[in-house]
Amino acid sequence: MNTKLILNIALHLLRARLKQTIVAAVGVTFSIAMFIALVGFMNGLNGLLDGLMMNRTPHVLLYNEIKPSENQPIFLSKEFKDKTNFLGSIKPKNIGLSIYNSKTIIAVLKKDSRVIDVAPKVTLPVFFNTGTIEISGIINGIDVLSEDKLFKISDNIIEGKVADLLQNNSIIIGKGLSDKMLLTIGDIIKITTAKGNLASLKIVGISEIGIAEIDNTMSYTSLNTAQKMLGEPTNYITDIQVNLYDIESALTVSKEFKDKFVVDAIDFKTANSQFETGSSVRSIISYAVGFVLLTVAGFGIYNILNMMIYEKMDSIAILKATGFSGNDVKWIFISLSVIIGLAGGTLGLVFGYIFSSIIDLIPFKTASLPTVTTYPIDYNPIYYVIGIVFALFTTIIAGLFPALKASKVDPVSIIRGK
Numbered sequence: 001m002n003t004k005l006i007l008n009i010a011l012h013l014l015r016a017r018l019k020q021t022i023v024a025a026v027g028v029t030f031s032i033a034m035f036i037a038l039v040g041f042m043n044g045l046n047g048l049l050d051g052l053m054m055n056r057t058p059h060v061l062l063y064n065e066i067k068p069s070e071n072q073p074i075f076l077s078k079e080f081k082d083k084t085n086f087l088g089s090i091k092p093k094n095i096g097l098s099i100y101n102s103k104t105i106i107a108v109l110k111k112d113s114r115v116i117d118v119a120p121k122v123t124l125p126v127f128f129n130t131g132t133i134e135i136s137g138i139i140n141g142i143d144v145l146s147e148d149k150l151f152k153i154s155d156n157i158i159e160g161k162v163a164d165l166l167q168n169n170s171i172i173i174g175k176g177l178s179d180k181m182l183l184t185i186g187d188i189i190k191i192t193t194a195k196g197n198l199a200s201l202k203i204v205g206i207s208e209i210g211i212a213e214i215d216n217t218m219s220y221t222s223l224n225t226a227q228k229m230l231g232e233p234t235n236y237i238t239d240i241q242v243n244l245y246d247i248e249s250a251l252t253v254s255k256e257f258k259d260k261f262v263v264d265a266i267d268f269k270t271a272n273s274q275f276e277t278g279s280s281v282r283s284i285i286s287y288a289v290g291f292v293l294l295t296v297a298g299f300g301i302y303n304i305l306n307m308m309i310y311e312k313m314d315s316i317a318i319l320k321a322t323g324f325s326g327n328d329v330k331w332i333f334i335s336l337s338v339i340i341g342l343a344g345g346t347l348g349l350v351f352g353y354i355f356s357s358i359i360d361l362i363p364f365k366t367a368s369l370p371t372v373t374t375y376p377i378d379y380n381p382i383y384y385v386i387g388i389v390f391a392l393f394t395t396i397i398a399g400l401f402p403a404l405k406a407s408k409v410d411p412v413s414i415i416r417g418k
Contacts, residue, residue, distance in 0.1 A: 006328060009319075010335035025344035027296070028395060032348025032387045035290030037355035039383045042286035044376035056151060056209075057268045058119070058241035059250045062105070062257060064097050065264040097123075102237035105261050114244055114253065119146040121239040122226040128173075129190040130181045137177065137217040139191070141226020150243045153207070153220065160185050160205025165222050172205035176216035191229070199229045290387075295394065326407035337399020338392065345391035349384050 014021045099105065102120065109118045122141035127134040144165045148154050154162045157172065164170060171189060183189060183203055191199045201221060208215055221229075227236050242257070244250060250267035258265035319329060360377040 006332050007335055010332050010339060013332070014336060014339060021340060024340045025347070028341060028344025028391055029347040029351060031290075031293035031296070032345050032391050033351035033355055034293055035390075036349065036352025036383050036387050037359065038289055039286045039386075040352075040356045040377045040379060041359055041375065042282050043378040043380065043383075046282055047378055048372065048376040057271055058150070059244045059247050059268050060242040060254045060257060060265060061271070062099065062240040062242065062261065062263045062265050063238065064099055097238045098232070098236050099238065099240060099261075099263055102240065103235050105240060105263075106237075109240070109242055109257075114246065114249070116243040116245055117146055117150055119143055119150050119241040119243075120223060120237045121147070121241060122223060122230070122232075122236060123238050124226060124230055125194050126229075127192040128177065128181065129192060134192070135177065135180065137219060139171070139219045139221055139226060139229075141221055141223045141229075143223050147220075147241075150241065156207045156209050157205050158208050160203075162205065162220075164204035165220060167202070167204065168222075169199070169201050169225055170204040170221065171201040171225075172207055172220040173203055174215035174218050175206050175208040176212055177219065178203075178206050180216070193229055195230065197229055197231060201225070291390075299398070330403045330407035333403035334396065334399050337395045337403075340399075341392045341395030344395075345388045348391065349388060352384070352387065353379075 106118050106120055109115050120143050124139050124141065126137055126139050128137050142153075142165075144162060148162050158175065160172065162172070165172060173183065173189065178184065181189070185203055185205065187203050188200050189203055191201060193199070207218075207220070209218075224234070227234060230236065240263075242253075244253060247268070251269065254265040254267040254270075257263070319332075356377050356379065359375050362375050364372060364375045
C-alpha cells in the first residue's frame with residue numbers, strides 16, 4: 001500500500017467536494033469548540049463551588065456529639081445479658097460538648113505530616129439583645145490566624161479586618177444581623193449566652209457569605225473571648241478542625257482520629273454529600289452534551305462520505321481497474337474522514353480556547369462572592385486532549401462504514417453500467 005499516493009488521492013477527492021468537506025469540518029469544529037467551552041465552564045463552576053465548600057468545611061472535624069450511652073446498666077447485668085431488652089426515653093450521657101484533653105490532641109495533630117494545620121473552635125448559641133428584643137444566633141470562637149489560613153474567612157469580610165479580632169472583647173457579625181439591629185463598626189453589641197452570662201462586645205467587622213441563614217445568625221470572636229463568655233478555662237474546645245494535604249484520604253484519616261482520640265469525627269465528603277452529588281451531576285451533563293454534539297457531527301461526516309461514494313462510483317471503479325485493491329480504496333475513504341477530523345478538531349481546539357477566554361472575561365459580580373469578578377473557567381489541558389481524541393474517534397467510525405462499502409464496489413458492473 002502506497003501511503004503517499006493514497007493520501008494524495010484522498011486530498012483530490014476532498015477538493016472535488018470542497019463545500020461538503022468544509023461543512024463536515026465546520027460541524028466537527030463547532031462540536032469540539034462547544035465541548036471545550038462547556039466542560040471548561042461547568043468544571044470551573046464546580047471548582048468555584050468546591051472552593052466555597054472547602055473554605056467553610058474542614059477536611060476532618062473532631063467534636064463530641066450528644067448521644068445516649070452505648071452501655072446501659074441493664075446490658076451490664078448478668079441476669080438480663082442474654083435476653084431481649086426494650087428501652088425507651090434514654091437520656092443522653094452528660095459528657096459535655098468539650099473535647100477532653102484538647103490541647104494535647106492539637107499538639108499531636110500539628111506534628112502529623114499529613115496535616116496542613118489545625119484550627120480549634122468554640123461554638124456557642126447566644127441571644128443578641130437589642131432593646132427588649134432577643135435575636136438568636138451562634139458565635140464561633142476561633143483561633144484567628146489558623147482559621148483565616150485554613151478557611152480564608154477574610155474573603156467574606158466586607159467591612160473591617162479579621163486581624164481586629166485579636167483585640168479583647170471584639171466581634172465580627174453577619175451583614176443580616178447588622179441590618180436588623182442597625183449596627184456598624186465601632187458599636188457595642190450586648191449578648192446573652194445560653195447559660196445566662198452577659199457580655200458586651202465591640203463590633204470590629206461585618207461579614208457576608210451570601211447565605212441569608214448564615215448571615216442572619218453567624219458571628220466570629222476570638223477563642224479566648226468565647227471561653228471567657230462561657231466562664232470556661234482555656235482548654236475548653238468544642239471543635240477541632242483539621243485540613244489535610246491529601247483531601248482524598250479524609251475519610252480514612254477521620255476514622256483513624258476517631259479511634260485514636262476517642263472523639264466523634266466526620267470528613268468533608270460525608271458532611272457535604274448532597275453538594276458532592278450536585279457537582280457530579282453537572283460534570284455528567286457537560287460530558288453528555290459534548291458527546292451528543294460530536295455524535296451529531298459524526299453523522300454529518302457519514303452522510304457526506306456516503307454521498308461521495310455514490311457520486312464517485314466511476315472513479316472507484318477506475319481505481320480498482322488500474323490495480324488498486326479493495327483495501328486501498330477503504331484506506332482512501334478512511335483517510336478522508338481522518339483529514340476532516342484533524343482539520344475540524346484542531347480548529348475546534350482553537351475556537352474552544354477563544355470561547356472559553358470570552359466567557360472568562362464576562363463580568364460576574366455578586367456581594368456574596370467579593371473575590372469573584374468574572375465567570376469561572378477551568379483551562380485543564382485534559383479537556384483539549386479528550387476533545388481531539390474523541391473528534392478523531394468519531395470521524396474514523398463515521399468514515400469506516402462508507403469506506404467498507406467503497407472497498408466492495410465491483411468495477412466490472414460499474415463500467416458495464418456506464
